[in-house]
Amino acid sequence: MENLQFNPVTGPVTAQERAYAINALSTTKEALHASVTGLSVEQLTYKPGPDRWSITECLEHIVLVEKGIFGAVRSGMNGPAEPDKRAEIKVSDVDVIKGVRSRSFRIQAPTPFVPTGRFGDAAGALAAFDEQRAAVVDYAQTVTDDLRTHYFMHLVMGRLDDYQALLLIASHGERHRKQIEEIKDSPNYPSTSPPL
Template sequence: MSRYLLSLLTLAVTPVVAQSLAQGERDYALSALHASRKLMLDTVSGLSEAQLKWKPAPNSWSIMEIAEHIEITEETLPQLVAAAMKSPATPEKKQADPRQTDYALMKNVPLRDKKLQAPENIQPKGRFTKIADLEKAFRAARDRDITYIRETKDDLRNHFSTHPALGDLDGLQWYILIAAHTERHVNQMKEVLASPGFPKK
């Protein structure tokens, strides 16, 4: 057998190795996750029960409810990525420069100029009666996300899940979205804090 044919056969049976994240991609997501965690925890820190449960309008969310929505989302979105990773990779969906979408998520999602209705499954249901319990659950979920992004060898850039408003996002972008979503709702909390009638304590 010629060396040329042997080389072709070797290529044919060589498994495709999943591509891990570039360090810059990993660092960007980790920075966003760390920063938004601090924003969330700093914003609810020191608030009284009256302040946490106060609503600017009957159909508005309280800060406690916004925090619960953040925590539920923290638990839910990684499940979408896990499901996507079990499906075949679809590299044909990969953007020419996915980093631009990464940046756009962090720039645009936190903006509150367009209000969206949260799906029923991630709306607050009063699961927490104490902010300390909610903070503990949020920290645990965010720590899992940070550990995963720091250590994973998964081919996140070639597996996708579809967001109803944002379209196809790759696995890493879903984790960046978690950070951007947290920042968006911290901004919502700040709107409540600045509302007329907000309790002084």
């Protein structure tokens, strides 16, 4: 996911902005796959502490959040455009990306997004992720309504436009991919385990 330069929003999503979002969604998917490919069940289920998530739980959380954000985006796009509400947006596209990708602060996951083993195992969670992410990429490629005049409410950042919500999806996945790498760097992380 390459860095984005700050540009003020002056109209509907441009072809360049759309291409950026699609690229961000695609490259963060590839990076997540690269982070978990070849890991054993022991590695995937290892927790660095009693109050920390495993890699499998991180995967589940990513899927749950993406489904929630994407559902809200599609629902919001069904309503009328509200260009006057742009004044309520307090963050730039760059702020969304950098703020969400950063692991310098933590937020307690709301209950609906806490992992509970809904997908069975890491393979099930990754399959659900791939299906969900494919739907988001397809939407980003084909949506014709103005993403800049429909909105998503974020718990911390407040009102975002729906284009920023697509960037949020990519950035959130990247945030938790970094968490997966932190788990893999834990002192007691299993080095290898025989495949099942």
